[in-house]
Amino acid sequence: MDSGAGFPPFQQRLTSSLVQMTRTVGQLSAEDLNFHRTSSAELSESLDEQSSRILSLTSTLLKAATTGTDVPAPSLEDEDSIEDNWRGVVDVIDALLERADACLDEFTGVIKRLSPSQQEQSAAKATKKAPAKFPTVYDYGPSKIPKPQLQFERLADNTDVSPFKPLLRTKPHAVVPLEESLKSTDPAIGFRNPYEAEIRSAKYPEPTYSESTPVNYQPWESTTATFVDTMDGVKEMLEELKHANEIAIDLEHHDVHSYHGLVSLMQISTRDKDWVVDTLKPWREELQVLNEVFADPKILKVFHGSSMDIIWLQRDLGLYVVGMFDTYHAACALNYPKRSLKFLLQKFVNFEADKRYQMADWRIRPLPDGMFDYARSDTHYLLHIFDHLRNELVQHSTPDDSLIDYVLEQSKNEALQRYERPVYDAATGQGPGGWYDNLCRNPAVLSKEQFAVFKAVHQWRDEVAREEDEGVQCVFPKHILFKVAHAMPVDLGTLFRTLSPVTPITKDRASDLLEVIKKAKIEGADGPEWRDVYVKPTKTGRAVAAAETEQGFPASQDDLPTAERCDLSQFWGAVLDSQEPLAPPEYSVVASAEALRLSLPLPPMPRTVSEARAKLGDSSPANPAPKPATTPAQAPEEKEEQKIFTVKELGGPRKRKVTPVETSEAAPQPEVEDDIIDIGEKPSKKQRRKEKKDKSALQTPQTEEAQPEPEPFNYDAAASVLHAKPAKSSAVSRKKPFNPYAKALNTSTGARAPKRETAGKSFTFR
Template sequence: MQFSRGIGNHGYESYEPCGVGATCTDALVQSTQLSNKLPSKDNWEYYMTFTSFQKTMKSEGTKILHIVAKILSNQKVKGNISQRDVDEQLDLVVDANDTILEHVANNLDEMDGIRRNPEVELVEASIAPTISGSWNVNKQMMVPNVHRPNHVNRSSTAAPTVRLLTAKNIERPQVKFKDRLDNSSTPFEPRIKDKPNALKPLSILLEMSEDGEWPEELADMAADLARYSEIAVDLEHHSYRTFQGITCLMQISTRDTDYIIDTLELRDKLHCLNDVFTNPSVVKVFHGADHDVEWLQRDLSVYLVNLFDTHQAAKALDFPQLSLAYLLQHYCKVTANKQYQLADWRIRPLPKELRNYAREDTHYLLYIYDTMKNALLDAANGNTNILESVLQQSTEICKKRYWKPILTEDSHMGVYRRSKKLFDNQQMFALKELYRWRDKVAREEDESIGFILPNHMMLQIADTLPREMQGILACCNPIPTTVRKNLVNLHQIVLKAREQPLTKLVLEEEISRVRVPAPSWQKINLDGALHCPHDLSRLGDFRDDLPTLMGDTSASSNRAPSRTPPLVQQAPFVTVFQPLEAQQDDDYSDLTMKPSEVKQLTFVCPYERYKLVRPYVDAQNASEQQAPGQDSVPVEEDEGDEDRIRRIRDHFFKVSAVAVKSEPKPVVKEENMEPLRKQLTKKRKHPETDTYNEEEEEPASSVSQPRQKQSRIEELVETDSKASSKSAEM
C-alpha cells in the first residue's frame, strides 16, 4: 500500500501502468503459491526417496542460491551465501532483508519529501568541576609558558572542564561486523587466523576467510612498524551501547610517525599486526595495559609479547600519581588535554578534536619509556633488579586471557553487597529476577546492563516493590527506553516477588551447602611469652618438610640421625582387659611377644571390690547396733591386728566360695585343652637355687579358677592389712 501510494503521488493511480511492478508482483504471487504446494515434514521424507525428486530439488536449489547471491551482491550485502550452512544462510537472508527494507524506506521518504538527515549530528556538553578554594586551582593552567603540542587547541585548555562529546544518528557499528557477536554464556573462542613468532604451533581449526587481501595502507604500516625496536600503543574503547564492549580506535606511534587506525572498519583485518605485536625483539609500550590486552584478544585477535607498562614503572618509582597525565607533566612538561575522556568513540567521521586527543596519548610515550627506564636503573644504583621486576609484571599482564561475562546463581549478590542494604526474602527474590531479566535482554539486544537498567534503579525497584506499573516508572529517573517497552514483564516480576514468604524456608539439601562462617579473630597479646607468629602448626595446610637454611629436611639429606629410636609395635607384657583365649599367635606375627607369653592378671574393678566388702561392713554395723539383751558376735577385748586380719581373711574366703559356686563353668573342647594348658603353665621358683624350674607344671583343672580367686582375695587382704597398720601407727 505504501508503494502504490508513493507512485500515486507522482501521477499514477495504481501500479498497473508500471509494467515492471506488475510483472514482479505476479511472479512473487505465483512463486508463493507454488512453494506452498511443496511437500512438508513426513511427506517430504517420502518424496525424497525418489531419485528424480532429489535431482529436481537439488538443481532448483542451486538456481535459487545463485539468484539470491546476485541480489545480495546488487544490494552490496557482504557474504557468500553458497559457502555457508543452512542456519548461516538463513541469518544472511534475514540481514539482507533488513538492509533492503531500510533502502526501500529511505527511497520512499525521499519520494515523499521526508528525507532523513543521514549525517551525524554532534552533541557536546561541558561540565566545570567545583573548586573548594584557591589552593586547589590547577596552577599550570595559569602559567602561559607551559609547552603544549601544536595540534592541541590552546583555548580549550583555558579552563579545567570535562566535555562530553556524543552524537545523534550514530549507526551501530556492530551491524557492519562480518563476525557475529556472541553474547551467550559459552566460553570465549579465539578467532586468531595465524600465529607468527610461535613457539608452539596453532592448534585451532581455522576457517578460510572470504576477503584475504589487506588494504594497501595497512600493509605499508605493518612493514613500517617492523623496522623499529620500540613502538607505543593505546586503545579507545566503548562499552555503553554494547554488551561486551567494542574497541573503536587504535593509536600506534614510532620514533617518526603517529598512526590512528579505525578498528571498527578494519576489525577483521588487523590480525596481521601479530607479526609485530608477538615479535619478542620489539618492545610494546603501553600505559595501563590490563584491559587493553583483553580488548585486543576479543576484538582484533591480536596478542602481545615483550610489553613495557609505564603504569607498573610508576608504581616501582613510588610516584604520587600513576596517570598518564601526570607522567606527561612530570617528564615532558605537557599538560594533557583530558576534556574528551567521556567521548563517544563510535562517531564517524572522527572529529578533529578526538583525533588530536587520541594522537597525544602515544606521541610522547616512547620518550617517557626511555626516561623511566633510566630512572629505574638509577633507583637501583646501576643494577637491573627493579627494571627486571617491572618487566616481569608487564609479562604477567601479557599472559591475561579474555573471559566472557557469565551469569551464575549468585551474580546478583555482588550488586547487593556493594549496596549495603538489608533485604528480606521478597526483596532478594525481586533483585535476583530483575538481574536475570536485565542480563537476558542485554545479551539479546547487545546493550550494556547499565543502558538496560542501571544498578541504582534496579535496587530501588527491589527495595520498594511497587504494586502498580506507575510505581516502577517512579523508581527510574530518567526512565530507560527498555523499561518502558518491558514494563509488563517487570510488573509481573514484582508481583511474583510480593507473593513470596518474608522468610525463606531452608531445605535439608541446602543445609549441607551453607557456607562455613568466617573464624572470629581473638585478641592476641603480642607481648606475651606464648605468642609466636612463626608457629604455623595450628593451620590445616602446615608443612614441616620444607627446605630450610640449615639444609634439606628430606630423607636424603645429610642431617644427623635423630636420637629418638623408631617406634616398634609391641605386645603388652601384662594384660587385664582381653582374655587370652580370643587371641592367636598368628595374628601377631610382627610383634616381639606372642599372646601366649603375656602374663594375664585378673582385674577387679572398684565396684566389685565394694560388693565383696559390703557384707562384712553390714555385719559389723549390725553387731554394733544390736540390743544389749541379744546375742552378739563375741569380740575379744585384747584382739590384736593379727587376729583382726585373720578374721577378715576368713570372711573373704567365705564370700569367694559363694561367688565361685554361682559362676557357670566354662565349656572347653578337648581340642583346645592343649593351648589352654600351655597358657596356664606356671614357672615355680626353686627356694635354694633361686632359679625357675620349668619341668614342674600344674595341670589345668576346674580348681584353677578358684585358686585365682583365692590369690586375688589374699592380695586384697594383705593390702587392707597394710593400710590398717599405717593408720594405727598414726
C-alpha cells in the first residue's frame, strides 16, 4: 500500500478472515475426528491430505518469515513434530511481532506527534512530513547507531572501580578553592562535592520568598528552540543566560547501549528563549563553562525531579548546581495528588505531554521533530509552573512553618549529591545492581546449586556488559537470569532454548557461559542456599537483610546472615510448640485423641451431656432412663466417656427444654440409636404426633415374650456346601421361597418424609 489511507479497509478484511478461520477451527476441534476416521475411509484420507497440506503451508510460511534473520525455521513433517518444534515456532512468531512493532514505530515516529496546547496547532503540526526512522530503547539487540562514546575525548573505563574524581578544571563563584575542595578526606568514601560549601551557604534571591503575578510563557506556535551543537553556539547561549534571573534545566538520558549511561541532550529555557544542547559531541566536557551560570547563586535554577539529573551532570559534564528549586518537592509540600511534570503541565498550562517519548533513543541525530518538540516542552513551561507553585507555597506558609524554606532545603540536599561509581561485590552480592538486591526484590526458591549458578551467571553478565560497554539487559534480561538459574543447562542446546531469544552478545560467548554454569553447579553442591543468607532475625525481633557493618553491608562471606526458625508463631501463638514425644507404652486411644486435640487450635469441648446442656444454657436436669434388664450373655455397658452424642446448636436464640416423660417401669423405653441425643431442636407437628403415638404404645402391655438371643452361627464348624447333595423333596421344600422383602410389602403407609434439618452447628463428642 502506498499510504496509511488504505490500511483500515485492509485491516477490516484481515480481521474478518481471521474471525471466520477461528470459528472454523473451533468447530473442527469440537468434533470427534478420530471417530469419524473409523467410520469412513474416504474421510480419513481427506483429513490426512488436508493435514499434509496445512503442514506444508506452515513450513513454507515459517521459512519465509525467517529469511534474512538469525532465527532458524523449524521443520514440520508430521503432527508429532509440531510438539517437538513448538518452541521454535513460538520464536518465529515472537520475531515477527517484534518486527511488526518496529515497523509501526517507524511509520508513526514511535509515538504520535507531540501536540501543542491548542488542538488546532496539533492538526497543523500533523501536516508536516513524517519524522525520520529511528530505533527505540526497546531494541536490546545490536545498536543500529554507532556508539558516540567511542568519539569522546575521555573514553569510558567500566572496569575502574576507584572513587570518582570530579571533572572540574576551574571553579567559578568559589567560596572554597578548587584544590582544597578536591582533597579526599577518606579514600574509601571518595571525594566530596566540590561545591558543597557554596551550596550550603547559598542565599536565594528575595523574589523567591514573595508572591507575585505569574509571568506568561512565550507562545508555542510563534517561537522555537535553538539547537546547539557547536562551541560557538554554547558561548552565545552562555552570554544570554548570564542576564537571566531564573532558568529552567532538564536532561535526556540513554542507558541501554552504555554500561553507565549517557547524557544525550540538555534543555535550557529562560523567560524568552529555549535551547536544546547536544551533549554527545567529543568536546562535551567543554560544557563546564556553563558553571558560570549553574554555580551562580544569584540565578535561580528550576528543575523537576532533579535526583538523577544532578548525578548525570557531574559524571558526564562536570557541572554543579548552586541555588536550585525543585518543583517536585514543591508539589510534595502542597500535597498534590500527583507530582509528575505531566500533571503540572496539565494543571497550570493545559498542555498534554506524551511521556512515552521518554523511552525513545535520544542518541539519534538529527532529532525528529516530535522528539525535539517533546524535549523543548520539558523546560518551555517550567518557569511559569514555578511561579504558580511559589505563590501557593507562600499562601500556605505560616510564621512557624515556611513551605518555601522546606522546598529550598530539600533542593539543597538534592544538589549536594555526589556521583559514585557502581561497585559490584560478587562475593556478598552487595552494591548497585548486585545479586543480593535482585533476589530480595524477586523472591525465589533456589537450591544450593541454583543459588551458586545465579551468582556466577549474574557476575558473568556484569563483566560482559562492562567489557562491551552495553547495558546488562543487552546481554540478557533479568527474567532470563532466573530461568538459567532454575534450569542450570549443561549443553548448548538446552542453554539456547533457555536463553531464547538469544542476543548476539551472548551467542558469541555461549561456550564461556556454559563453562561458568557447570563450574558453579559443582561448587554449589556444598555451598549455602539463598534462604541461608537472606534474613536473620535479631533478639529484638527485627529482621535485617544483611549483617550490618560500618559501611552497611557484609564485609566478607562469613558476615552473611543465616536464616533461623522463629520460637513463636505470630498467627498460632504457642499452640504449635514442639513437645517431647510420648514413650511407646504411653500411646493409647486417649493419648492419641489428646495429642490430636493439642495439635489443633480448637476451643475446649464438653465431655458429657450435662456439660453440653450447661454450655447451651439448658438448666433442666436430664431425665435418667431406667436400665434395661440384662442377661448374663449381654456385653458390659459401654463407659459413659465412650458414648457418642451430638449437640446441635441452632442458629436462632430459642431453645427447647427436655420434657420428662413418665412411663411405667415394666414398659421398655424406646431405643436411641447409637446413643445420639439432639438438644435444643423444636419438634414439628408430625414429630409430636409420633411421640404421642409412641407414648400410647408404651402404655399397652406387650403379649409377646422376649425371645432369647440366637446363638451366633459358627462358620468354622459348618459343613462345606461346595459338594453338597441336592435336598430331598419334603414338605419344607414345597413351601414358598423366602422373600426378604415381605415385611417391606406389608406396610400401610409410605416412606416417611425426611427430617428437615434446621440451621445451626453440630458437635459430636465421645
